[in-house]
Amino acid sequence: MRTSLFDRVLLAAAIALAVLWMLPLAWVFALSLKSNAVLMERTDALLSTPFTLRNYADILANPAVFRWVLNSCVVAGVQTLLVLLLSSLAGYGFARCEFRGKRLVFALVLAGLAVPEPAVVIPLHRFFAELGLHNSYAGLILPRLAAPFGVFLMTQFFKAIPRELEEAALMDNASRWTTFWRVVLPLTLPAQATLGIFSFLAAWNDYLWPLISATRPEMYTLTLGLAATQTNFAQSEGLGFLMAQAVFAALPVLVLYAFFQRHIVAAVAGGKA
Template identity: 75%
Template sequence: MNPNLSNRWGNRVIFGATVLAAIAWVAPLLWILALSFKPNELLAQRTDILLAPPYTLKNYSDILGTSLVFRWIANSCVVAFGQTVLVLLLSSLAGYGFARTEFPGKTWLYRLVLAGLAVPQTAVVIPLHRMFADWGLHNSYPGLILPGLAAPFGVFLMTQYFRAIPRDLEEAALLDNASRWTVFTRVILPLSLPAQATLGIVTFLSAWNDYLWPLISATQSDHYTLTLGLASTQTNFAQSEGLGFLMAQAVFAAVPVLVLYAFFQQYIVAAVAGAKVRQA
């Protein structure tokens, strides 16, 4: 068989498999979006008519009509952005320390950080609740932000990325009488933008979608995050009697995340591509 013909058919098979995988991934999202524009009364009878009328914006108007919804959005933005910025700062500093400096107990401390990857959030909920209650931090922004700053994955990611940066660049800057802080901020950090963007996206998504800790820490409605606030508006029969409203909530909460991902996707692709090159 002609090698060129074989390669052509192989490329077509790969392309077809990619298209099928993309359809399988997008179909549930389109289903959720379509249901969000359907009247709840119709969805209580059947859910197989997605493209046919009638359509309605009532589900979204009901969300925006909730008196505290914009306060919940503001709370989620403060918590998600605050947690993301602090995790990037702490993870970058810790990662640089593990990757470029030597100090007693470095290996054991790094292993201890990696051990944190195996600890689930639910295992520390009770100690966190008691500690934050003693400190009086429940129903506050610090109470919602601080637990997320323990980010062993972020330290691991930044450590590995900093180790892959050639030491020659750092040594050249040190020979020019640059301080360690100058080298870190002017040389190392700009080269780590893809890794920081990836870590920022992961941290933001985790903070934005977090439900368990806000459910425990925020007991007053004006301190709810968006996920907790939207859940509080659901009735006991939301899935059967308010399916359209439920889907509209999912779309409403996902839009900021989609916008953020669209803005930073080039950095995420660069980080993945860089990881593949280093592995090769």
């Protein structure tokens, strides 16, 4: 089948937009390979020599970085798993179970999407301070487990799954939990991957709550720790080091996205991975 002129133009436009979107990322990566002394003179000669890995070496020279990476991995990983579990259970309940006040409760969950984060920072800070959970993994993870978007996403995905599959399992004497865990949940893998990458990205890049909850350097996440190492003149005298920090912090997210890319595309397209 010959490709129509419209399809070719559309493909060319998509490629052009992709290249345009990638240019800032390439610019950041190129700056990270330049010495700060060179960048103080000019920032336009990105493809010319010399290149250096000194900025990355300076990041790794700080022994606390490895602790910060560990903290970020623990916080983002555990938070993502718990968000997936809670959102899946809540989404299945809203999609398949009938109970009094169901519409009201679902509306309240969706109303959480409209609540700005700064509006709840002070109550959360006082609550976790009274519980003595600041400077702990629990204090960094628990406030982010409420995920209205995740509940909404999983509810809509469960509604799209034919009820006949569950009815067949229930007729074979499978319990509701077995039906959910072995029959229905595996079918939601594209939605799980999409929600997982969004949750991990939000947790990995979170700065406001760790800034409030983690006051000890050993409990810093990577985002907070790298920000703490920046000087007052980082954007002028340490631009290469600043860009290297951005690349270093973004690498785990890029790897995770590349690994789950086909599931995310399938979820957006409404198909199966």
